[in-house]
Amino acid sequence: MSDQPTLPVTFRPSRTRAVLLSAGAVLFLVISAVALLLDLGPGERLSFVLTGALCFWVPAQLARxxxxxxxxxxxxxxxxxxxxxxxxxxxxxxxxxxxxxxxxxxxxxxxxxxxxxxxxxxxxxxxxxxxxxxxxxxxxxxxxxxxxxx
Missing domain, CATH: 2.30.29 (PH-domain like)
Structure with a gap:
C-alpha cells in the first residue's frame, strides 16, 4: 500500500490562495463601488476600476x-x-x-x-x-x- 498521491497531483497553498483571492476581490469591489458613488467623470471612474483590477491582479498572481x-x-x-x-x-x-x-x-x-x-x-x-x-x-x-x- 502506498501513501503516495496518484499522478497527476497539484500542490498549492489552499488557505493562502483563498485569502489572497478574497482580499483581491474585496479590494476590486470596494474601489469600484467608490468610483460609482463619487461624483466623477467617466475617465476618472475608469481609472478607479482599472486600479481596482490591478489590486485584484497582484494577489491573483501571488495565488497562482x-x-x-x-x-x-x-x-x-x-x-x-x-x-x-x-x-x-x-x-x-x-x-x-x-x-x-x-x-x-x-x-x-x-x-x-x-x-x-x-x-x-x-x-x-x-x-x-x-x-x-x-x-x-x-x-x-x-x-x-x-x-x-x-
Missing amino acids: VRVVADDTGVTVVNIASRRHLEWAEILQVNLRQGDPWVFLDLSDGTSLPALGIQPGIDKQQAIAHARALRGLVEARSVHRSDRDQG
Whole structure:
C-alpha cells in the first residue's frame, strides 16, 4: 500500500490562495463601488476600476503558485516563472524549520524555490505536501535507477 498521491497531483497553498483571492476581490469591489458613488467623470471612474483590477491582479498572481507532479516530472509555477523538471533532475525536496517554502535541490547544483508548498497559513498541509512530493521523487529516482541498471 502506498501513501503516495496518484499522478497527476497539484500542490498549492489552499488557505493562502483563498485569502489572497478574497482580499483581491474585496479590494476590486470596494474601489469600484467608490468610483460609482463619487461624483466623477467617466475617465476618472475608469481609472478607479482599472486600479481596482490591478489590486485584484497582484494577489491573483501571488495565488497562482503551484507544484504539479505528473508522469513526466514536476512543473514548478512561481510568481513570475514556470519551470518543468524531469524526475531525474530533482535530487532532494527540502522544507526545513523556518523555510518560507520548499526548495528543490537539482542535479545541476542549483536549488529551485517551489512556492506552491509553503507553511505560511497551513503548516501541516505544507509538511504533508512536502512529504508527498519527497516520496514521489524518491520513488521515481529509485524506479529510474533500477531501470538504468537492468
